[in-house]
Amino acid sequence: MSDISFTSKTINHPKVQAAFKELKELSNLYLNNTEKQQLRKAVHYGAYAHESQTRKSGEPYISHPITVAAILASLKVDVDTLCAGVLHDTIEDTSVNYTDLKSEFGVVVADLVEGVTKLDKLKFRNLKEAQAETFVKMLFAMAEDIRVIIIKLADRLHNMRTIEFMSPSGQRRIAKETLDVYAPIAERIGLKTVQQEMETYAFKAMHPxxxxxxxxxxxxxxxxxxxxxxxxxxxxxxxxxxxxxxxxxxxxxxxxxxxxxxxxxxxxxxxxxxxxxxxxxxxxxxxxxxxxxxxxxxxxxxxxxxxxxxxxxxxxxxxxxxxxxxxxxxxxxxxxxxxxxxxxxxxxxxxxxxxxxKRQGSESDQRLNRARSWLNSLLNLQKDSVSSLEFYENLKSELGSDEIYVFTPKGDIVQLPMNSTVLDFAFAIHTSVGAHAKGASVNDKPVPLSHVISTGQTVKVISSDDLTVSSEWLSRVVTSKARTAIRKELKQIKDEDALVLGHRMLDRALDTFGYSFEKLDQRSIKRTLKTYQMNSMDDLLKSLAFGENIPSIVARNLLPLLKQKGIDKSYIPKEALVISGNEGSIVNYPNCCQPVPGDEIVGYLSPAKGVVLHQKDCPNVEELRKTAPERMVVTSWDVQTNGTFKTTLELDVINKTGVLAKLAGIIAENEVNIETIDQNEKDGDCTELTFVVEALNNQQVARLLNNLTSYPEVLTARRKTS
CATH class of the missing domain: 3.30.460.10 (Beta Polymerase, domain 2)
Structure with a gap:
């Protein structure tokens, strides 16, 4: 198209003329004569390219990109951005290609138009995925050249101005995406007028x-x-x-x-x-x-x-x-x-x-550094996220929130979203500070890690040498950085726990066949990895602990081919899987029966949860034996177990003042930690109290129940079972 005269009938349409007049009035305020000529050329070129196209409103399509350029001119952007605004739909919607634009308007304009086109060409399975990927793509485009995003924001703003021409469902979809994706980005890069106008149209479309x-x-x-x-x-x-x-x-x-x-x-x-x-x-x-x-x-x-x-x-x-x-x-x-x-x-x-x-000066540089720092932090978070959807969902609420400003003990300022907790602060300082946090103080007063902090407070985090990350932390943070870091640490811990437990499970299964891990030959290992489509032995071991594969079957496949012949497939393991309490997150203790050391137990290999321990007489065990007997695991407690185990105590008490405090005191005297307390009024003067406690073993629980029963106001005290 490099030899065309750019003559177009649509350029004289009243709507196009009105848009062009607005663009000229705004751009003439700061463009020089050469730049004005370049912009005029882009308008005629775009009008010719979009000659036969109309908008849903019925007006010539070129009125839209010219209006987009007018919005950009109100921001006083450079002439290349103005030209790219006029031409932003040419590569996608017309016969014009990148080479044509480069030839007529130079590489900068062509790159900007291509950048906007790439954002529009994304295809997704559903709306949430589309919004998430659009957001991530916009961040990467912003990192390369922020002008691509400014053009896209101007494009979206004009679409919002004419949203009434869309179907009601289309209006709601576009409005929600605008509030979730485009308006927050406009706000973060400081385009407040663009942000507010977008929000107004979107709010009206979603909640008329x-x-x-x-x-x-x-x-x-x-x-x-x-x-x-x-x-x-x-x-x-x-x-x-x-x-x-x-x-x-x-x-x-x-x-x-x-x-x-x-x-x-x-x-x-x-x-x-x-x-x-x-x-x-x-x-x-x-x-x-x-x-x-x-x-x-x-x-x-x-x-x-x-x-x-x-x-x-x-x-x-x-x-x-x-x-x-x-x-x-x-x-x-x-x-x-x-x-x-x-x-x-x-x-x-x-x-x-x-x-x-690209203004010079320390004030401008500081602002740019802050913006780039924010952008880089988002890109780093995106790398650590499992998917764009996870990253986007984590960040969405944070983008639209107000901010607080708190201080480190050294007086440095940390900026966080409203309702942030001490844990959010810890992860904002550094991922390792958050992962090793065990306590904190606010204005020199001890507080829990879940404490919500406020502007002006001084926050100090007390660290431990050991990793202290817990899955419960996910409900105690609001920032995407903290949530992503916690998930990453939990996955790493779980992988390490799974590797150790998987090794033990395979050793136990091989021993049943009179074999051992040390005797395995590389040929058998390669053959088995290929069978299970695993990349390494570590992956195979983890799959055992995660319940994805059955140890007995994997062990049999790992044996030399000659030794596999004649093996009884319905074998019984020689030894039980011994549980010490050090297995970490890969061994689960379900709420149905809450086994503690001393209880008779049996394990089940759950494809979703890994090894799940039940009390032997738990009603759920019988059902599991019927449906998947091959997944049942003979288990026993180690002679010496570590840590505490959750169990529930149910007490019927006479409803008197001070009873709850007295019972809590008895539990504390028995060196048992209370996790939660629930109270339910029953008939007459009777109340049912439910204590979820953390005990060392069933002997400690039995002693505690005996002590509780001796209190006059306690009618009955029992351990909850399934």
């Missing part, structure tokens, strides 16, 4: 009734409140004039989606929102921000919990401003934002603007 109700409530209160805010603006302006400062003062209104999200998060009502309306003060110099804060606080008393210094501690996207909530006249509570002109530009154009213009 709630949107209409909130819009109505805002209109009802806005008249009176705006008059009050006008008075406040004038009063602040007068105070600033007297102090010699001449700032730019404007009113601001909370976006409707931000309002909706705050009502949901805080579980509050519309009337309880204190920052629906506010005032923004833009000053010249950094020091003027704090001077302005003093002036505002002299006029109106501040809310002591409503001050946030995002200048000293910027948000992850580089946003800087002072936020203070003050009590104005007539009982009106409002938020005042104070920032410099540079910070104000940053809040509108964000990190994206600095990235695009």
């Amino acid at each position: 009734n709630q949107y209409a109700e909130l819009e109505k409530r805002i209109q009802e209160v806005s008249g009176n409140r705006k008059k009050t805010i006008d008075k406040i603006q004038k009063k602040i302006s007068k105070a600033f004039l007297q102090s010699g400062l001449v700032p730019e003062i404007s009113a601001r209104e909370k976006s409707i989606y931000s309002l909706y999200r705050k009502i949901k998060q805080k579980k509050s009502t519309f009337d309880e929102i204190d920052d629906l309306f506010g005032v923004r003060i833009v000053v010249k110099e950094l020091n003027d921000c704090y001077t302005a804060l003093g002036i505002v606080h002299n006029l109106y008393p501040p809310n002591e919990d409503g001050f946030k210094d995002y200048i000293a501690v910027p948000k992850l996207n580089g946003y800087q401003s002072l936020h203070t909530i003050v009590k104005g006249p007539y009982g009106l509570t409002l938020e005042v934002q104070i920032r410099t002109e540079e910070m104000d530009k940053m809040s509108e154009g964000g990190v994206a603007a600095h990235w695009l213009y």
Whole structure:
């Protein structure tokens, strides 16, 4: 297409002309004449390429990419990005290819268009997978050239503006993806105006009734409140004039989606929102921000919990401003934002603007470093995740949350999402700090690892030499970094446990056939690995512990071919599998019967859980023997077991004050740890108490039950069985 004249009838269509006029007005503010000519050429080229295409609204298709370019021009992007915005659909939807674009507009424009096209060409099995992979692809594209993402965000914004032309189901799907993927990315790279407009359209499409109700409530209160805010603006302006400062003062209104999200998060009502309306003060110099804060606080008393210094501690996207909530006249509570002109530009154009213009200066470099650091941390997390879907689901809630700022004992600032715990803090410091955490203090007071931390607190983590990771930790963290690291550590621990137990199981099975692990020859091992499609002996051993393969069958296959002949397939192992308590997460103790050392036990090889131990008389065992007898494992306790084992005690007691505390004391005196307590009122004055405890063996449990029964208010005390 390099020799075409770019003549197109659609260029004269009223909708196209209107879009082109807006693009020219915005781009003429900062492009030079050569750049204006280049952009004009891209518009005519795109119009010719999309000549026969129309949108669902019926207007010529070219109106869409021109409007996308106009959105980009409002962000003052460079001319290459503008041209790529106009041409972003040509490779995907027309006969134009990469070589054509490179020939006409250069390699940069061609690369940008190809980058956007790659994002659009992804195909998936379901919506969740599509969103997850789109998000990951966008992160990698952002790492290569952030302009690809800015074009994609502008494209999505215009699609949201015209979303009413889609089917209702299509509207909901696109709106949800916009709220989950595109708006959070726009927010993180600082494109706040793009983010808020996307959210507004998406919220309206997903929840039209709630949107209409909130819009109505805002209109009802806005008249009176705006008059009050006008008075406040004038009063602040007068105070600033007297102090010699001449700032730019404007009113601001909370976006409707931000309002909706705050009502949901805080579980509050519309009337309880204190920052629906506010005032923004833009000053010249950094020091003027704090001077302005003093002036505002002299006029109106501040809310002591409503001050946030995002200048000293910027948000992850580089946003800087002072936020203070003050009590104005007539009982009106409002938020005042104070920032410099540079910070104000940053809040509108964000990190994206600095990235695009490649401005020099330490302040710009710091913001870029923060953005790149955030991006790199996400890419590292993605590498450690099992799948894009897991990574995306872990990160989704974190992206849309507010932030807190806490301190290390050395005074370093750590930024975390709202509702983060001490464990989130530990993993934010370093994965090894989190994995070895055994205790913590907040402002020098001991707290559990699950303690939720708040802005301004100093957090200290106490480490252990041993790995202390537990699967329960997954419910005690909110950050994707912590969750991914915990899963990774748990998998590694489980793999190591499985390798040791699998070795023991195979040794036991080989011994039954009069053979041993040391006697295995390489030919037999290779043949068996091929049979089971395993890459290594370690993989085969782990598969035994995980219940994926049966030790007796694997052992027989590992024997030399001559020795396999005449072996009784219904063999009985010579020795039981001895359980010591050191097997880790690969041996499971089910809640149906909760076996503890001293109980007679039997094992079952579960394909999902590995070795599952049951009490011998557990009703579930009989069913397992019928359905899969080959998976039953003869087991016994080691003479010396390690650790504690969970069991449940059920007590019927007379309902009197202080009974629960006394019984808890008796349990503690017997050196038994209480995990949970449950209480259920029964008929009359009787209460059923259920204690889940951690005991060493069944002898300790028996002594404890005897001691509990001796207490006068205890009617019965028993260990729960299946």
